[in-house]
């Protein structure tokens with residue numbers, strides 16, 4: 001399966017009271033990967049919501065990725081996204097199997113991406129590219145990093161951090177395969193606008 005297009009990421013605060021309707025609206029517009037990102041420690045809610053997303057993703061033939069929690073990913077038989085402080089990648093690859101999608105946060109460092117590739121990552125994520133209200137304070141990345149990554153890595157490259165329809169085109173022009181977006185997608189006023197934005201993000205890959 002080709003990892004290219006919109007990578008929608010949920011946010012529990014932003015989506016409070018409209019979680020499934022907004023996610024479904026995004027899937028309607030086209031989502032390559034959907035990440036369930038919930039930084040709370042409410043395990044029962046996390047399991048319930050992740051199961052609901054897995055069922056929704058099956059209906060829309062979208063791949064579900066769980067942020068941080070490889071055990072939950074293994075339980076649901078879906079992918080996982082790991083940051084640099086979320087534990088080593090190799091044992092998680094062994095746990096989830098060769099077909100599972102495993103993503104790795106590489107911040108602004110090509111060397112981290114090289115290491116992730118060696119350990120079996122399915123894609124590498126660089127960020128932030130723009131200011132992010134969802135996760136402020138992460139190191140910032142340049143477009144040149146994307147050029148270097150595309151030249152030296154043989155893995156799909158994901159960009160994250162403050163991405164909107166107004167600023168995403170240069171990222172795609174510099175070879176980004178996946179645009180990972182929270183607020184620029186789910187910060188919409190209504191579900192119709194979420195669907196419109198998802199479609200418009202995908203259009204950027206056809207230009």
Ligand SMILES: Cc1ncc(COP(=O)(O)OP(=O)(O)O)c(N)n1
Pocket residue numbers: 007035037067068081082083084085086103104105125126127135158160180
């Ligand atoms: C696609 C994607 N890229 C980067 C991140 C950030 O991961 P991490 O550094 O582990 O931070 P948290 O998201 O866990 O706060 C991501 N989740 N997804």
Ligand SMILES: Cc1nc(C(=O)O)sc1CCOP(=O)(O)O
Pocket residue numbers: 105107126127128129131132133134135138139160161162163180181182183184
């Ligand atoms: C989860 C996350 N990781 C980042 C990084 O830079 O590693 S930025 C980020 C949040 C992305 O949300 P938004 O699209 O609203 O900026």
Ligand SMILES: [Mg+2]
Pocket residue numbers: 067068081082083086
């Ligand atoms: Mg993490």
